[in-house]
Amino acid sequence: MQWILVIVLIAVVYFIFIKKKPQVKHNKKDTQANDMVGCQQCGIYCEVDDMILSNNKYYCSQECLKRS
Structure with a gap:
């Protein structure tokens, strides 16, 4: 049970703090x-x-x- 809790905690920290979402710039200004x-x-x-x-x-x- 403790291992599952540790894995879930690591996954939450990864997705909140480490993983960056790609930034799409669509406005020339x-x-x-x-x-x-x-x-x-x-x-x-x-x-x-x-x-x-x-x-x-x-x-x-x-x-x-x-082509698009």
């Missing part, structure tokens, strides 16, 4: 010029200034924008 964001289609990371913003989603090229 929240991002700076050198921030890196991922393309919604292919997943490649580029600087915000080099990305195409369409419907609050970032794309690395016109091809990825057309």
